[in-house]
Structures are given as C-alpha cells and as structure tokens.
C-alpha cells in the first residue's frame with residue numbers, strides 16, 4: 445500500500461494521476477498547506493524540504509517500508525516499482541527523462557511565479573513579476589507545442605513525463621495561458637484529461 449501525503453496542487457495531482465494510471469492501491473493523507481501542516485515535525489521526517497508530495501510505500505524494496513519525497517523522484521520510483529510509464533531500455537528512457545527534467549527545472553517553478561505575482565498587491569511589483577514570468581511561461585508553452593506537433597505524448601508512449609507536465613497545464617488558467625494559443629498542447633491536454641485513470645486521479649480527494 446502506498447500512503448500519499450499531498451494537497452490539491454499541481455505537484456500533488458501528478459501523483460494521484462500516476463497512481464491511478466499504474467493501478468496501485470493508495471491511501472491519501474492530506475497535508476493542508478493553508479494550515480502549515482507541511483512544517484509538522486512528523487511530515488518533515490519524510491519530506492525534509494517541507495513540501496508536498498511525499499509517499500510512504502509500506503512494501504518498499506526488500507519488503508521494507510520506504511519514504512520518497514520530490515514528485516520527480518516519486519514518479520521514477522513508481523515507474524521502477526511497476527515497470528509502467530517508465531521505459532526499461534535506455535534509448536526510450538531518454539525523452540522521458542528530458543521532459544520530466546524540463547518540467548522540474550522550468551515548467552513548474554516558472555508558472556508558479558505567475559501564481560505568486562498575480563496575488564501581489566503592490567501594482568509595480570505585480571506588473572514587473574507578471575511581465576517577467578508570463579513571458580517565460582508562454583515561451584515554455586511554445587516549446588511544448590513544438591514538441592507535440594505530430595505526436596501524442598512527450599515521449600513515444602504515455603509516460604511519467606506526461607503526468608508531471610499535466611499537473612501544471614491543469615493550472616493554465618491560473619497562470620494566464622489560453623490553450624487555444626498552443627493547439628498541440630491543447631489537443632494533448634484534452635486527450636490526457638479524457639483518460640479514465642486521469643479523471644480518477646483528479647477526482648481523488650486532496651482537500
């Protein structure tokens with residue numbers, strides 16, 4: 445059994461989607477970020493950076509319990525554990541790693557800044573922050589749009605990279621992106637959101 449410690453955010457949703465797609469049984473432990481539960485000593489033991497998501501796999505390697513934090517590490521762990529959405533051979537694994545790291549290094553931290561500056565009250569600070577991070581967010585959408593031209597997934601087959609990126613595209617309205625401007629991303633997003641396991645992953649109660 446996997447215990448998922450998460451909240452209703454892009455990084456939390458990546459993992460409910462992956463668990464549903466991989467058909468792994470899981471139990472949710474909500475970590476209410478609004479109430480500061482990410483700083484509770486018990487949670488910091490499994491997630492020392494004080495961020496969701498984290499998992500505890502009661503049946504980890506060697507049958508022993510193990511915890512994992514950082515959503516990319518969790519996705520790779522689950523891919524290794526199940527052998528699903530994470531190719532075995534190195535050549536097929538490369539694009540999955542590339543797009544997973546693209547998400548972790550940019551398409552998450554950058555739109556996250558748009559979410560932050562959109563809520564800033566001082567008009568000059570807000571304008572500066574939004575100009576800077578909206579421009580870069582839209583550039584990242586263009587990169588994804590080019591990648592998805594003539595293809596259905598970020599790698600050849602659906603993978604953990606799609607789940608990672610989906611969690612953030614799900615918040616496109618909040619970071620002020622109109623998907624109609626990125627038709628390949630829009631097609632991919634609509635197809636991903638129609639997958640039964642993805643529907644279940646987004647319906648899982650995280651709040």
Ligand SMILES: N[C@@H](CCC(=O)N[C@@H](CS)C(=O)NCC(=O)O)C(=O)O
Pocket residue numbers: 453454455456477482494495496497513514515516
């Ligand atoms: N790189 C981390 C980012 C995790 C992250 O930023 N989580 C946010 C929610 S989406 C969080 O826990 N924020 C609480 C805080 O910053 O206090 C991952 O991919 O797991």
